Amino acid sequence: MKPRVAITEGDPAGIGPEIARRAADDPRVLAACEPILYGAAAGKRFVPGVLSADAGRSAYEAIVNAAADAQRGVVSALATAPINKEALRLAGFPWNGHTDLLAHLTGAAHVAMMFYSDELRVVLATVHVPLADVPRLLTRELMKRTIALAATELPRFGVAKPRLAVAGLNPHAGEHGLFGLEEQHVIEPAVACCRTRGIDVSGPFPADTLFVRAKRGEFDVVIACYHDQGLIPVKLVAFGRAVNVTLGLPIIRTSVDHGTAFDIAGRGVADAESMVAAVLLAAKLAGQ
Numbered sequence: 001m002k003p004r005v006a007i008t009e010g011d012p013a014g015i016g017p018e019i020a021r022r023a024a025d026d027p028r029v030l031a032a033c034e035p036i037l038y039g040a041a042a043g044k045r046f047v048p049g050v051l052s053a054d055a056g057r058s059a060y061e062a063i064v065n066a067a068a069d070a071q072r073g074v075v076s077a078l079a080t081a082p083i084n085k086e087a088l089r090l091a092g093f094p095w096n097g098h099t100d101l102l103a104h105l106t107g108a109a110h111v112a113m114m115f116y117s118d119e120l121r122v123v124l125a126t127v128h129v130p131l132a133d134v135p136r137l138l139t140r141e142l143m144k145r146t147i148a149l150a151a152t153e154l155p156r157f158g159v160a161k162p163r164l165a166v167a168g169l170n171p172h173a174g175e176h177g178l179f180g181l182e183e184q185h186v187i188e189p190a191v192a193c194c195r196t197r198g199i200d201v202s203g204p205f206p207a208d209t210l211f212v213r214a215k216r217g218e219f220d221v222v223i224a225c226y227h228d229q230g231l232i233p234v235k236l237v238a239f240g241r242a243v244n245v246t247l248g249l250p251i252i253r254t255s256v257d258h259g260t261a262f263d264i265a266g267r268g269v270a271d272a273e274s275m276v277a278a279v280l281l282a283a284k285l286a287g288q
Contacts, residue, residue, distance in 0.1 A: 002033050003076035003286035005279055006066040009039035010081030012046040013055040014260025015270035020081045022272040023279050033283035036075060038062040048266025056087030063098065067105045070251040076286035077252035079279040082260045085128065096128040099246050102253055110145050111248035114221070115231065115257060116157065116281065117238035120214055121221040122230040123150045123247065134226045135182055138169060143190035143223075150221055151199045153247045156285060165210055165219040166191055166203030167229060173204045187225075240271055243278045252285045254278040 007024055010016025017039055024035040040046065040058045063083070069075045080098055088095060095101040103111045114123045125146045126137050147164060154162035166187055167173075170180035177184055187204040194201050203210075207224070211233035214222045224230025234242050235257060242257040256274040264270055 003283050004036055004074070005033040005282050005286065006036050006038055006069060006075040006078045007275075007279060008059075008062045008066050008078070008080045009037060010062075011055050011059045011084040011087055011260045012040045012044070013048055013050050013052065013087075014082060014084060014262055014265050016059075016081030016083070016260060018265075018268065018270050019256070019272040019275040023079075023275040026272070026276050026279075029276060029279050029283075032280055033076075033286070035279060038066040049262040051084060051087055051090070051262070053087065053090035053092070056084065056089070056091035056093065059083045060088060060091060060093055060101075063101060064105065067102060067251065070253075071106060077254070077282035079275070079282045080253065080255040081275060082256055082258060084260045084262075098253070098255060099127060102246055102249055102251075106250050108249050110149060111246055112146050112149050114150070114153075114245045114247050115234040115242045116245050117234060117242040119237045120211065120234050120242075121154075121157075122211075122234050123221055123223050124227060124230050125223060126226050128227065131226060131228075135169065135180075138182060138186055138225055140186050140190045140193075143187055144193055147190065147194045147199060147201050147223055148197070149247050150223060151194070151201070154221060156288065159220045161200065162220045163218075164199065164201040164221055164223060165205055165214060166201065166223040167207040167210050167225055168204035169225045171206070171208075173206045240273050241277055242274065243281045245281070252282055254282040254285075 007020045009020040046055050066078050070078050099113050169182045174180045174183035183204045244255040246253045
């Protein structure tokens with residue numbers, strides 16, 4: 001029996017509805033699962049490319065309904081089209097995106113964002129926060145939890161004994177304290193602690209070469225310290241094929257590797273391949 005996968009249409013003013021519906025009709029998706037669309041209420045109309053609180057509220061309601069159905073077992077997994085974070089805020093919601101919203105809805109204690117592709121896999125220690133706040137937020141406890149979560153979750157993706165590597169925060173991973181102390185005071189102790197627990201993790205390594213090493217097969221996943229450090233290399237080598245996966249949830253959730261693309265919304269030119277990849281991965285994980 002094929003798993004039922006909920007596909008949320010994201011911000012209705014963006015490309016989400018278009019790529020969600022195209023993915024739901026894709027022969028590859030129909031062969032792998034039974035897709036079920038969650039979108040704006042019948043009769044609601046939104047102007048493509050126009051930011052609004054109504055659109056943010058509609059996207060939120062679709063996520064809430066799909067997540068509730070996933071928790072009840074009505075659907076086996078959740079694949080989400082992109083939402084607009086500013087629209088969420090205009091609607092009065094405090095969350096910065098799917099990751100923290102779904103953690104709230106499911107009561108998950110610790111979650112992490114992973115971008116998964118055949119070429120490269122990256123887990124983010126911090127996500128949608130100002131770059132200036134990253135050094136303060138990057139604590140030993142956060143790093144230990146993120147490393148442990150990645151090591152626990154990777155076997156679900158076919159990596160039985162994952163080899164993890166942690167990127168340094170500073171240039172040259174701090175160069176023994178010359179360019180910053182976060183590596184010595186935070187990352188190295190966290191890595192050492194996780195190694196004593198039997199996790200195959202190493203680092204911190206200079207980020208400018210670590211992703212190349214991982215892409216060449218030396219490591220199965222990289223732990224990045226902040227959003228752009230991890231997402232730039234993934235999108236460079238696998239944009240449109242990478243899948244955003246939330247680790248640590250009690251439900252399966254995947255998503256696209258791009259945003260709402262207001263600039264092309266409503267024109268019928270959006271590429272649905274990342275949405276298809278997200279649904280296919282969700283179906284695969286549900287089938288396990």
